[in-house]
Amino acid sequence: MNQMTDIKPLIQDGSMNPTAPIKLLKMKDFESNQDVRWCPGCGDYAVLAQIQKLLPTLGIPRENFAFISGIGCSSRFPYYMETYGMHSIHGRAPAIASGLKIARPELSVWVVTGDGDSLAIGGNHFIHAIRRNIGLKVILLNNRIYGLTKGQCSPTSEFGKKTKTTPLGSIDSPFSPVSLALGAGATFVARTIDNDYPHMQQTLRRAAEHKGTAVVEVLQNCVVFNDGAYETLTDKSTRAETRLLLEHGKPLLYGTEGKRGIRMRSLAPELVTVGENGVTEADLVVHDEHAANGGLAFFLSQFAAPLPVPLGVFRAVEAPAYETLNSQLAANTRQQRGQGTLEKLFNSGDTWTINP
Amino acid sequence: MNICATNPQSAAGHASQVGSLGSERTRSIEELDSVVIRFVGDSGDGMQLTGNEFSKTIARAGHDFATHPDYPSEIRAPTGTLFGVSGYQIQFSSAPVFTSGDAPDVLVAMNPAALKTNLADVKHGGMIIANSGAFGETNLQKAGYKSNPLDDGSLEGYRVLKIDISDLTARALQASGMGKKDVARCKNYYALGLMLCLYSRPLEDEEGNIRAKFAKKPEIAEANVTALRAGYAYAESTEVIATTYQVRAADIAPGKYRSITGNHAAALGFVAAAELAQVPLFLGSYPITPATDILHELAALKNYNVTTYQAEDEIAGICSAIGASYGGVLGMTTTSGPGMALKTEALGLAVMLEIPLVIVNVQRGGPSTGLPTKVEQSDLLQAVYGRNGECPLPVIASNSPADCFDCAIEAVRIAVKYMPPVIFLSDGGIGNAAEPWRIPAVADLPRLDVKFRTDPEGFKPYARDANLARAWGRPGTPGMEHRVGGLEKDFLTGNISHDPLNHQRMTETRAAKVAGIARDIPPLQVDGPASGDLLVVGWGSTYGSIVQARAQAEKAGKSVAHVHLRHLNPMPADLGDLLSRYKTVLVPELNLGQLSRLLRERYLREVVPLTKVQGKPFKVSEIVDRIMELC
Numbered sequence: 001m002n003q004m005t006d007i008k009p010l011i012q013d014g015s016m017n018p019t020a021p022i023k024l025l026k027m028k029d030f031e032s033n034q035d036v037r038w039c040p041g042c043g044d045y046a047v048l049a050q051i052q053k054l055l056p057t058l059g060i061p062r063e064n065f066a067f068i069s070g071i072g073c074s075s076r077f078p079y080y081m082e083t084y085g086m087h088s089i090h091g092r093a094p095a096i097a098s099g100l101k102i103a104r105p106e107l108s109v110w111v112v113t114g115d116g117d118s119l120a121i122g123g124n125h126f127i128h129a130i131r132r133n134i135g136l137k138v139i140l141l142n143n144r145i146y147g148l149t150k151g152q153c154s155p156t157s158e159f160g161k162k163t164k165t166t167p168l169g170s171i172d173s174p175f176s177p178v179s180l181a182l183g184a185g186a187t188f189v190a191r192t193i194d195n196d197y198p199h200m201q202q203t204l205r206r207a208a209e210h211k212g213t214a215v216v217e218v219l220q221n222c223v224v225f226n227d228g229a230y231e232t233l234t235d236k237s238t239r240a241e242t243r244l245l246l247e248h249g250k251p252l253l254y255g256t257e258g259k260r261g262i263r264m265r266s267l268a269p270e271l272v273t274v275g276e277n278g279v280t281e282a283d284l285v286v287h288d289e290h291a292a293n294g295g296l297a298f299f300l301s302q303f304a305a306p307l308p309v310p311l312g313v314f315r316a317v318e319a320p321a322y323e324t325l326n327s328q329l330a331a332n333t334r335q336q337r338g339q340g341t342l343e344k345l346f347n348s349g350d351t352w353t354i355n356p
Numbered sequence: 357m358n359i360c361a362t363n364p365q366s367a368a369g370h371a372s373q374v375g376s377l378g379s380e381r382t383r384s385i386e387e388l389d390s391v392v393i394r395f396v397g398d399s400g401d402g403m404q405l406t407g408n409e410f411s412k413t414i415a416r417a418g419h420d421f422a423t424h425p426d427y428p429s430e431i432r433a434p435t436g437t438l439f440g441v442s443g444y445q446i447q448f449s450s451a452p453v454f455t456s457g458d459a460p461d462v463l464v465a466m467n468p469a470a471l472k473t474n475l476a477d478v479k480h481g482g483m484i485i486a487n488s489g490a491f492g493e494t495n496l497q498k499a500g501y502k503s504n505p506l507d508d509g510s511l512e513g514y515r516v517l518k519i520d521i522s523d524l525t526a527r528a529l530q531a532s533g534m535g536k537k538d539v540a541r542c543k544n545y546y547a548l549g550l551m552l553c554l555y556s557r558p559l560e561d562e563e564g565n566i567r568a569k570f571a572k573k574p575e576i577a578e579a580n581v582t583a584l585r586a587g588y589a590y591a592e593s594t595e596v597i598a599t600t601y602q603v604r605a606a607d608i609a610p611g612k613y614r615s616i617t618g619n620h621a622a623a624l625g626f627v628a629a630a631e632l633a634q635v636p637l638f639l640g641s642y643p644i645t646p647a648t649d650i651l652h653e654l655a656a657l658k659n660y661n662v663t664t665y666q667a668e669d670e671i672a673g674i675c676s677a678i679g680a681s682y683g684g685v686l687g688m689t690t691t692s693g694p695g696m697a698l699k700t701e702a703l704g705l706a707v708m709l710e711i712p713l714v715i716v717n718v719q720r721g722g723p724s725t726g727l728p729t730k731v732e733q734s735d736l737l738q739a740v741y742g743r744n745g746e747c748p749l750p751v752i753a754s755n756s757p758a759d760c761f762d763c764a765i766e767a768v769r770i771a772v773k774y775m776p777p778v779i780f781l782s783d784g785g786i787g788n789a790a791e792p793w794r795i796p797a798v799a800d801l802p803r804l805d806v807k808f809r810t811d812p813e814g815f816k817p818y819a820r821d822a823n824l825a826r827a828w829g830r831p832g833t834p835g836m837e838h839r840v841g842g843l844e845k846d847f848l849t850g851n852i853s854h855d856p857l858n859h860q861r862m863t864e865t866r867a868a869k870v871a872g873i874a875r876d877i878p879p880l881q882v883d884g885p886a887s888g889d890l891l892v893v894g895w896g897s898t899y900g901s902i903v904q905a906r907a908q909a910e911k912a913g914k915s916v917a918h919v920h921l922r923h924l925n926p927m928p929a930d931l932g933d934l935l936s937r938y939k940t941v942l943v944p945e946l947n948l949g950q951l952s953r954l955l956r957e958r959y960l961r962e963v964v965p966l967t968k969v970q971g972k973p974f975k976v977s978e979i980v981d982r983i984m985e986l987c
Contacts, residue, residue: 099675104832
């Protein structure tokens with residue numbers, strides 16, 4: 001800490017505390033003194049490291065970060081961050097974080113959650129935070145299994161999956177977290193994967209810069225209870241054929257040769273190869289993350305084999321954040337009616353006086 | 357003497373509209389000490405409004421009063437049905453009033469169903485004003501009457517005024533050009549006008565109220581004013597009414613007053629507490645009967661330091677408040693029984709986090725959905741014990757609508773001083789009932805001292821002060837970054853700890869912190885002898901009934917004292933000694949004996965429960981009878 005130099009705050013801190021000069025922070029400044037207790041090889045380590053790497057670059061004082069989590073393996077996250085943090089109760093992190101962000105809009109509030117935490121027990125808070133567009137960064141670590149309770153199927157487990165609670169195969173259909181977020185009206189949704197550090201870094205940065213709710217689904221491997229769930233997406237020999245990297249303004253192209261593409265046929269995706277059967281790049285769907293209509297993002301979020309898995313930003317549109325609207329309402333009301341006083345409040349309405 | 361002629365011009369002018377009414381007549385005025393009036397009708401008849409407006413004019417006359425709205429949980433049940441009856445009772449008096457009264461002296465019944473469901477309560481020989489126009493074949497049938505009770509002699513023991521309010525209202529509004537449906541909606545104002553005359557109240561204020569209320573619909577306002585005047589004029593001139601009544605102004609403490617419901621008072625109390633603590637207020641809440649009015653009231657105060665957040669569910673209501681409190685804002689949530697059940701897990705979290713939080717439970721009949729619009733006090737044990745783990749927290753209860761203001765401040769005082777979640781129990785009887793509230797001088801309110809820790813030097817998140825409270829350290833404070841959570845924490849650092857002895861120590865410390873609040877509770881005020889035959893111990897909305905019952909029993913020569921508990925957990929330090937000074941302890945409550953259990957458990961003292969779970973408050977007589985049996 002002693003090598004830090006003072007720089008000007010990049011973000012105006014309207015907080016109730018005196019603003020300290022921002023120190024030039026390093027990744028290490030965001031590592032708490034607690035031992036990290038995830039299983040060796042867990043995908044969560046990569047997410048922790050990438051977030052610790054990202055935060056010092058955002059120009060936000062360290063004390064203005066708050067990490068809120070629920071319950072599950074991923075929810076241990078706040079303990080490992082040298083920031084303000086709360087490890088709360090199962091599924092409720094978005095609700096707690098919403099209260100915090102509305103009360104303290106100047107804070108950078110992050111929710112770290114899992115597929116069970118945010119899509120099963122906490123599904124309601126997840127969708128409502130999104131529909132309100134509260135300025136939360138929601139990092140959803142999706143390993144498609146319940147890890148902390150030792151291997152039960154989750155809302156993202158594939159149909160037919162055998163787990164301890166579904167020994168004959170699951171008969172539940174899985175959620176697509178991205179589709180769900182889009183259905184709730186998300187203004188920012190992205191997907192990344194645990195072993196692609198540059199992609200994750202770049203995706204998290206986009207989320208951090210977004211005003212309003214930013215949801216990032218991280219495809220994350222559970223080495224103990226669901227190892228290899230994303231193997232074809234992470235294995236170097238197969239991943240070019242299974243991943244579709246989304247880039248705004250670019251056609252949907254992927255594959256070892258970079259020739260495989262997606263064409264739209266009657267609102268359904270069609271796999272094509274550029275250069276074959278007269279298909280050119282001009283025939284392919286062009287990604288537009290800013291499209292006001294969420295249709296394209298939803299179209300992409302529904303891709304399933306044999307279609308590739310899209311990674312990157314599905315949707316990023318501007319809309320006023322809830323906390324901003326809330327502060328404006330208060331400010332406007334103050335302007336119209338003046339700051340309320342107890343004297344005025346008590347004596348409003350129908351009063352009468354009893355004389356001595 | 358013509359006592360109705362407070363506004364003879366307007367009254368006479370409209371009298372002609374309703375036809376064959378005489379002009380100046382003389383009639384007697386009867387002086388009364390106290391009157392209980394109940395307005396009853398279909399839930400769409402506007403009886404709550406009529407009652408409310410009537411109570412406003414009563415307030416202006418300087419009477420003490422108490423009201424009791426009693427309405428069904430259906431918004432507008434099928435017309436004319438027994439289950440759709442909505443009522444509003446008011447007692448006003450020249451002496452202090454503590455309840456809305458046991459038995460109505462006057463029943464204003466807008467239809468047969470209203471008469472049928474309420475007749476049994478009316479004082480023998482009382483007055484029944486019935487809207488005879490609604491006593492047609494269909495309505496009689498719906499109410500289960502074989503013959504018309506207004507004509508068949510079954511109401512012989514009462515003074516019955518048959519007035520065709522439906523028809524008279526329609527005639528008064530003939531020239532208005534309004535449709536039948538709109539005209540029918542004005543009949544509650546006709547009834548109100550009638551009652552204002554009967555009880556010697558002026559019209560002008562009410563006309564002003566109507567015009568203010570319907571400012572956006574001037575034609576409706578005028579129609580209602582016309583109906584009001586017509587009702588007044590009718591009462592003034594009809595031969596049927598031989599006597600009008602006057603109640604002397606009450607001898608109440610000088611000062612400025614307003615009429616206030618418990619929910620409104622609680623809302624004002626929380627705004628006041630936040631101002632006194634110089635901390636913004638955040639209410640996270642989900643609509644639920646009968647608590648929602650607190651959210652309504654606070655939502656309208658955006659120019660105060662108040663944020664309201666209508667959450668997606670009860671759980672998010674309390675969780676958003678926890679998030680706000682964690683952020684250094686005064687977080688609170690409001691609910692009723694079923695919502696309280698949903699908030700339970702989060703309450704445990706707040707106990708672990710040790711952050712200030714206030715949870716208001718405006719109780720209703722339970723279990724489950726129970727009786728949403730009716731009064732009950734059956735969530736006491738839930739408040740004191742209803743969580744997983746050893747999870748004590750402070751519980752207080754208000755005893756009247758105006759007392760909700762003081763309790764709100766007391767809940768916040770405890771929360772910010774000791775850093776626990778505090779449960780504030782009100783109930784449907786208090787929350788919706790109104791009484792006069794003497795407006796306090798802001799300077800007389802207590803200051804609430806809130807200090808945020810900002811010094812990172814030596815900061816240990818779970819280090820405690822002399823009250824065993826930990827420091828409130830907000831995100832945004834440099835150098836104090838730390839983590840909290842629901843897992844057991846180290847006694848000082850707050851880091852996760854599974855150490856066996858640490859858990860024992862933390863569990864005992866959390867309990868000791870709450871128990872220690874007993875030292876911070878003022879001595880109990882006993883009404884009646886300091887020792888003797890019988891002590892009545894009450895809590896919550898039974899206050900008024902017990903006060904009156906005790907006074908009546910004392911008049912009858914009984915030695916009986918009354919103490920009413922605001923603090924239910926911990927209990928006041930002097931309660932044990934107090935209980936030991938009486939031969940018998942009677943505990944009336946609107947449940948099956950929950951306070952009785954707590955008293956037995958805590959003081960090893962046998963007590964006599966008096967219980968009632970009918971969705972109705974105690975009648976004074978019910979308590980008097982029990983007192984008489986016991987001493």
